[in-house]
Amino acid sequence: MLCSESLATLLCIIALGYTSARDYKCAFEGSQQCVFRGVQLKSADQLASNTFSSSGTAPRNVKFASSTMAVVPTAVFQQFPNVEQLDSSFSGIKTLMGDTFAEANNLRELNLTGNKIPSLPNNLFNGAKKITTLDFSQNDISEIQESTFTGLNQLRVLKLDNNQIATLPAAVFNPLTSLEALDLQRNMLSKIDDSLLASCTSLISLNASHNVLQKFETKQFLREWSVDAIDVSFNRLKAISIPKNLRKLVASNNQIQSVQVLGKEPSLIFLRLSHNKLTSADQIPSFNKLVTLDLSHNQIESFDFGSVSKFRNLILLKLDGNRLTTVSNSLVSDVTYLKYVHLAHNQLTRLDMETLRTLPRILKLDLGYNKLTQLDAKHISDRFPVLVRLVLTGNDFQCDKIADLVKELKYAITEYKTTADQCKTGQRLVGGICCS
Known part of the structure; x- marks a missing residue:
């Protein structure tokens, strides 16, 4: 539509306006x-x-x-x-x-x-x-x-x-x-006010991960009923307090050095504190209902399985990616609830399975990517009758010292074998174990 005169132009604009309208x-x-x-x-x-x-x-x-x-x-x-x-x-x-x-x-x-x-x-x-x-x-x-x-x-x-x-x-x-559910992840929050969520009395799930939080006060979540989950991973927290009614906390990838519990008889069943700055498992308070504890990729140098007694329902323990050079066990009686133990990617050079004698119901033990040169697994079938997976990949076993280990594992129900392509340069496969 072309319009040359002023009146015609006005009519043209009106007409164009009408033609742009649409149902x-x-x-x-x-x-x-x-x-x-x-x-x-x-x-x-x-x-x-x-x-x-x-x-x-x-x-x-x-x-x-x-x-x-x-x-x-x-x-x-x-x-x-x-x-x-x-x-x-x-x-x-x-x-x-x-x-x-x-x-x-x-x-x-x-x-x-x-x-x-x-x-x-x-x-x-x-x-x-x-x-x-x-x-x-x-x-x-x-x-x-x-x-x-x-x-x-x-x-x-x-x-x-x-x-x-x-x-x-x-x-x-x-x-x-x-x-009930609030998602604040992937923003630029440096703090959550001490009473920001105090009026949200029905809140059961909070995700504040991937921010720049340096402070997070959890007292505002202390109530008579459970809070299902809080995720404050990938922030800059140095300490965390866990309210007694919280069931799941994910606080990985922070700078946490201190952990506290608020209130008695905590309800926590899942705790992930991987990629922080903890130096000891003893820094974790007692949680009788805890099922999963992830302390991987911290700065822990030694671990005593006696710590497990603080968690009377613990099934999965992750300590991989720390600095473990020694593992001890001060437990005086059997713990039958612990099923999965991850000790991979540490600095262990030698381990006697006798150290784990009070953990007879382990299903999986991951010892991969340590510096093990020897592993004493004498009577492994009798001591660990339900152990179905033993991960040994990525260690430094000496071929002339693993004959007894290969013999013990050969007649056990435990799956342990690796493949030649998983061996380090200079290693060979002997009885399903990489060694040099």
């Missing part, structure tokens, strides 16, 4: 989800000139696919007032306006992951009080205002991971009394 119609894919494809809304001004309709009954589950939208199309909530689920992920959304969800009265789940949203304004969810799940992951969020989540007392899941959040207002989560 987007969603099609049902599957039995419930209605999908809008190819929606183009480059600015908020275009909202008024576009309408949204359905090719069938009014949908409750709406998704935008292969679309580019500067803002969330509020007209969807006007046209479909019963919408409960909205997925506008990876749509290029840059702005959330104060009235975006004013008419989203029945919205329960909102997915805005993978957009370009820089901030969440105050009172963003006025009108959308029924939301239970919010996903803002993979955006550019650096600011969350203190009253952003006001009114969301039914929210159970909040995902804010993979953003650029460095600080959080002290009371930002106060309205979220029903919150």
Whole structure:
């Protein structure tokens, strides 16, 4: 359309405005989800000139696919007032306006992951009080205002991971009394306020990994019921306190040198403290319900299996990747609950299986990649009748000193053999063991 005169130009602009207006119609894919494809809304001004309709009954589950939208199309909530689920992920959304969800009265789940949203304004969810799940992951969020989540007392899941959040207002989560899962991983947080989550009395899962946390106060999680899991791995913590009601803690890849427990009769069943700066297993308090203890890749030089008595339900013990040169055992009675022991990638040069005599129910013992030149496994079948896997790969066994070991293992149920391609340069395979 070409326009040369001023009046004609004005009429042309109006005409072009009308031709740019479009009725987007969603099609049902599957039995419930209605999908809008190819929606183009480059600015908020275009909202008024576009309408949204359905090719069938009014949908409750709406998704935008292969679309580019500067803002969330509020007209969807006007046209479909019963919408409960909205997925506008990876749509290029840059702005959330104060009235975006004013008419989203029945919205329960909102997915805005993978957009370009820089901030969440105050009172963003006025009108959308029924939301239970919010996903803002993979955006550019650096600011969350203190009253952003006001009114969301039914929210159970909040995902804010993979953003650029460095600080959080002290009371930002106060309205979220029903919150059960919070994901803050892969942000830029240097601290979590001592009472930031104190009002989230239903919280059972927190992921704050891959931040730059130097301080994390866990007293705010002390309650009468269990907190299932906290993940603060890949931060800069030097100490950690474990509340008595926590069941799982992942705090690997920090600088932890101190571990404490808050309260009596702790509920912890899983503890991962790998890649820290612990120097002794004795730095870990007693946890009677602990099933898995991962102390791999710390700075531990010696270990006494007597420490196991502090953990009366321990099944898996990981000490691989430390600096172990000696292993001792002060246990005076058998411990039958420990099944898996990992001692790989240490500095052990010699080991007598008699040292493990009070651990008769071990199923797997990993001694790989130490500096073992000898291993005394006399009567291994009788002493360890259920040992089904013994890892010996990557050691320095001497061929002229392993005849007794090969003989003992030959008639045991234990799988131990390695292959020639796993031997070091200069080693050969004798009876399934690499030696030189």
